[in-house]
Amino acid sequence: MSKPSTYLDHSATTATDPRVLEAMLPYFGERYGNPSSLYQAGATVRQALDEARRRIAEVLGARPKEIFFTSCGTESDNMAIRGAVWAQRDARNHIITSQVEHHAVSHTCKQLEEVFGCEVTYLPVDREGLVDPDAVGRAITERTALISIMYANNEVGTVEPINKIAKIARQHQIPFHTDAVQAPGLLPLNVDTLGVDLMAISGHKFYAPKGVGVLYVRTGTKLVPTQTGGGQERGMRAGTENTALIIGLARALELAESARPAEVLRLTALRDDLIQGVLNSIPDAVLTGSTTERLASHTSFLFNGVEGEGVVLKLDMAGIAASSGSACSSGDEGPSPVLAALGYTYPLSRGSLRLSLGRENTPEDVEHVLRELPPIIASLRALSPYYNSDGTVALSAPAW
Amino acid sequence: MYSPVLLDHFTNPRNIGTLDNPDGYARVTSPGCGDQMELFLRVTDERISDIRYRAFGCAAAIASSSMASEMIKGRTLEEASRLTGEEVSEELGGLPEAKFHCAIMAASAINAALRDYCTKHPTVPFCTSF
């Protein structure tokens, strides 16, 4: 597989920053000691691990002992949700979450519902994908054990009002978890300002390697460990620490946070050019998500009459890497639950495209997309029984 | 995930479009994903003399429609009616299992369009036994 000339799938993953790689390399080589060992080789690595934890805590405005290392964002979400609910299993068993969560959250809640008899409220969102904080307040009962609402949505880029939701959770003394996997480098991460009790992040979304994540756990938030064994991470997450990747994550988070103010401005300008360009050059293009409460890096569209996989394949042939929420991997996967929650129905919801910007993108990349995408959509519409060249609907189909 | 043959049919679909007053017409929906294909047949002397279609579906669906149209163009109604999703998939270099239903959609569109033809032409020899 050759490297695409224009990579626009940063919400999926990012390339490891060379500075991050450099920070990690010694820990694949001479610094191989087990941080739990007593002799010097272990102690050196233990120190580096402590230092990584301290630096991450500093970025999050947290204490080092509130930082737990995991294998990815999904594990962090699992550890937070299952751990917090299990910790209250006799007293409270109700979870409040939203209809637009990542599968790491929604499938975990589903399992708690189906296997452990929990009750889950999946709050609806508005057309822009926003959760209404008042609705969170109204959903709270005496049995509510956890509220979990994502910080920013991976599919439509909507930034949720999590500090308002956190305030409501705090008033009711209910732990509040947020899946913040899309946030680092793009949104403020200070846990006190946000008011979160649990927060999941994942290294490979901000130029660290895949296979490492963090869960922030506010002191006093009770969790039952979901991975048991040899007592690492103060008993909260057993398993020998993935030293090299943790050190990489710490470096990447510092870099992302220090670049954030300038990078957000730069990306927002690119993003808005891309959005305007697509909406102006492609008839009936729809921007999904919010125009104002939106990740600086994120664009997502719907094109009626076409199916997303074809668009992604044709963009790939033109050297542009992008993704579609509609990727029909299992063959009978229904339409995207996120788009459905925003009120977009089949077949329009089949024509989704996400272009997510990142550090290496330039205005030329935006031009590249604006050159290639309009003819691709036109060519696929020409094949489509749903779309006539005059823009009218050719076959009866659910309304878009 | 996809073979070069499939990607070629997806990028340059053969026989794309519609026919006015087709002799046989069908529009089918794939039950799993809800995707759709419509098919237009022109029949001359019990042969498929022309075939056109439009497809709304994944790349495999578009390529399957294209490949199936090539496979039955010029064939007798009898031959066309025997085309299966397996054969279409095979010609495309083998579809991944999750995409097999996309080839089935193309084969069933042909079958449905032949049914439509036979409803209109019940006395044609092929149709008496179809």
Ligand code: FES
């Ligand atoms: S036709 Fe629906 S996924 Fe292929």
